Amino acid sequence: MSARTEDAARANRIDTVDAVVVGAGFAGLYAVYKLRSLGLTVRGIETAAGVGGTWYWNRYPGARCDVESVDYSYSFSPELEQEWNWSEKYATQPEILAYINHVADRFDLRDHFLFETRVTSAELDEESLRWEVRTDRGDVLTAQYCIFATGALSTANMPNIPGRESFSGDTHHTGHWPHEGVDFTGKKVGVIGTGSSGIQSIPLIAEQADHLYVFQRSANYSVPAGNMSWDDEMRRAIKAGYAERRRLSRESGGGSPYNAHPKSALEVSEEERRAAYEERWKLGGVLFAKTFPDQTRTDAANATAREFAEQKIRRLVDDPAIAEKLIPNDHPIGTKRIVTDTHYFETYNRPNVTLVDLKETPIESITRSGITTTDTEYTLDTLVFATGFDAMTGALDRMRIVGRAGVSLAECWSEGPKTYLGVGVPGFPNMFVVTGPGSPSVLANMVLGAEQHIDWIAACIEHLWENDYDAIEATVPATDRWVEHCRELASTTLFPLANSWYMGANIPGKPRVFMPYIGGFGAYGKILAEVADEGFRGFDFC
Numbered sequence: 001m002s003a004r005t006e007d008a009a010r011a012n013r014i015d016t017v018d019a020v021v022v023g024a025g026f027a028g029l030y031a032v033y034k035l036r037s038l039g040l041t042v043r044g045i046e047t048a049a050g051v052g053g054t055w056y057w058n059r060y061p062g063a064r065c066d067v068e069s070v071d072y073s074y075s076f077s078p079e080l081e082q083e084w085n086w087s088e089k090y091a092t093q094p095e096i097l098a099y100i101n102h103v104a105d106r107f108d109l110r111d112h113f114l115f116e117t118r119v120t121s122a123e124l125d126e127e128s129l130r131w132e133v134r135t136d137r138g139d140v141l142t143a144q145y146c147i148f149a150t151g152a153l154s155t156a157n158m159p160n161i162p163g164r165e166s167f168s169g170d171t172h173h174t175g176h177w178p179h180e181g182v183d184f185t186g187k188k189v190g191v192i193g194t195g196s197s198g199i200q201s202i203p204l205i206a207e208q209a210d211h212l213y214v215f216q217r218s219a220n221y222s223v224p225a226g227n228m229s230w231d232d233e234m235r236r237a238i239k240a241g242y243a244e245r246r247r248l249s250r251e252s253g254g255g256s257p258y259n260a261h262p263k264s265a266l267e268v269s270e271e272e273r274r275a276a277y278e279e280r281w282k283l284g285g286v287l288f289a290k291t292f293p294d295q296t297r298t299d300a301a302n303a304t305a306r307e308f309a310e311q312k313i314r315r316l317v318d319d320p321a322i323a324e325k326l327i328p329n330d331h332p333i334g335t336k337r338i339v340t341d342t343h344y345f346e347t348y349n350r351p352n353v354t355l356v357d358l359k360e361t362p363i364e365s366i367t368r369s370g371i372t373t374t375d376t377e378y379t380l381d382t383l384v385f386a387t388g389f390d391a392m393t394g395a396l397d398r399m400r401i402v403g404r405a406g407v408s409l410a411e412c413w414s415e416g417p418k419t420y421l422g423v424g425v426p427g428f429p430n431m432f433v434v435t436g437p438g439s440p441s442v443l444a445n446m447v448l449g450a451e452q453h454i455d456w457i458a459a460c461i462e463h464l465w466e467n468d469y470d471a472i473e474a475t476v477p478a479t480d481r482w483v484e485h486c487r488e489l490a491s492t493t494l495f496p497l498a499n500s501w502y503m504g505a506n507i508p509g510k511p512r513v514f515m516p517y518i519g520g521f522g523a524y525g526k527i528l529a530e531v532a533d534e535g536f537r538g539f540d541f542c
């Protein structure tokens with residue numbers, strides 16, 4: 001029986017467990033695996049009907065990872081590393097989902113989860129220091145530890161465009177794509193949004209649609225993915241060097257085994273600089289944004305990368321006027337997540353693709369038959385929202401999480417998220433956030449990021465046992481210092497200049513705070529290890 005059928009029929013659960021884990025993506029699955037291996041009783045809860053998280057929900061055409069799959073995969077099991085065969089450098093969503101399902105079965109994780117179940121609240125009982133977790137299915141679970149593996153990019157953002165509900169055709173959000181797929185053949189399609197999901201899906205939708213209108217509010221930088229198939233020989237070579245690959249990844253800035261050029265972009269000759277950019281461009285992928293260490297630190301260094309990328313766009317797009325519209329003019333390159341694509345810019349050379357620049361002609365409304373801009377009306381059969389996510393805090397904000405003295409997480413974070421090390425929050429003992437704000441999170445390989453956090457949380461629980469404590473809680477001074485440290489680090493970069501989802505800028509009313517820790521994955525790992533070695537400095541125990 002599938003998880004869906006089984007879960008649809010189940011009675012509600014009133015349970016007491018050691019740990020509740022919310023989310024069945026990469027992070028939640030590993031959390032269940034790890035905590036179970038410590039001998040804890042664990043209950044996982046997941047809104048979706050299956051495992052996979054991001055890769056369960058984002059089934060749009062062209063969905064792929066942009067960190068190489070051999071790196072964007074679990075490292076906790078060398079056997080798993082050796083037995084799984086990635087077919088391409090950047091795996092597609094179906095392949096990643098198949099991998100996650102394989103992991104769930106291989107390590108027997110599925111049965112720990114309640115699927116099709118949304119956590120609505122988690123409240124601390126201050127006397128017992130236990131969490132009471134409630135769901136939309138009437139479950140009530142009491143647990144000592146509450147682990148939110150709810151994802152940094154798991155809450156789809158639907159823009160509030162007037163008339164949105166009135167559209168009579170099909171509407172899809174890339175982050176909630178139908179499992180049976182969407183046939184665009186013969187259809188007039190509108191895609192709103194040109195971030196990662198838009199840029200990945202647009203070339204494939206264009207191949208099918210009768211006509212595709214791309215509604216672009218802000219242009220984005222994108223680098224060719226440089227995807228390729230792996231043959232057996234390549235796979236063998238990667239597998240033989242896996243341990244070293246992982247070591248380099250853990251020490252790197254972004255969680256994959258690459259580092260920036262040793263010199264500043266401005267220290268090298270024009271020739272050397274071009275060669276370095278060209279090499280990264282050919283290699284493909286997000287690493288282009290990290291060609292030189294100062295690329296996102298100074299305007300002058302950034303300008304060199306920008307100029308290079310813009311020349312590429314001008315060369316790829318036949319119509320110079322369209323090329324200019326596709327070149328971002330509102331943020332330094334790399335300060336919004338750089339996108340990786342397969343023939344994105346070339347798609348605008350197709351006769352059945354029209355770019356609608358919303359800076360020139362903003363959308364006035366969505367109507368029954370399409371989209372009306374200040375200029376004209378576009379008649380559409382299908383509307384695709386590639387409008388991203390309420391990033392990093394969205395999933396947490398949508399639950400009622402209440403800590404000491406009845407104070408909610410939403411209240412604590414009203415001016416922006418505040419964590420100690422991205423994992424702990426004062427007033428919320430034994431509550432852990434995985435890859436949350438204040439950690440490298442979305443700036444690094446998130447599979448290794450999740451493992452790093454969960455291993456650390458497990459060490460923390462062992463520390464509690466060894467010392468006969470019931471609870472661990474981040475202190476206010478340590479949290480304040482960490483928040484300030486994160487802010488300071490970000491302020492030495494160009495990142496706060498962009499209206500990005502890193503800054504919460506895509507969500508009306510969200511506080512403008514640069515949310516991730518930008519000091520690097522390796523540096524952050526060292527801090528986590530030091531804190532643990534010093535008896536979890538900055539935390540209180542009771």
Ligand code: FAD
Pocket residue numbers: 022023024025026027028045046047048052053054055056058063064065066067072117118119120149150151152153154197395398399434435444445446447450
């Ligand atoms: P998720 O995979 O987001 O899983 C969280 C789960 O929690 C979801 O299934 C959600 O349904 C569930 N949940 C949330 N709230 C509740 C609730 N209240 N009750 C019950 N369940 C809940 N990162 C990279 O490092 N490299 C990449 O190449 C990369 N590519 C990406 C491509 C796309 C299209 C997207 C959207 C993201 C990509 N990411 C990438 C980021 C990606 O989100 C992470 O890599 C990773 O999958 C996160 O795993 P997770 O388990 O932390 O969260």
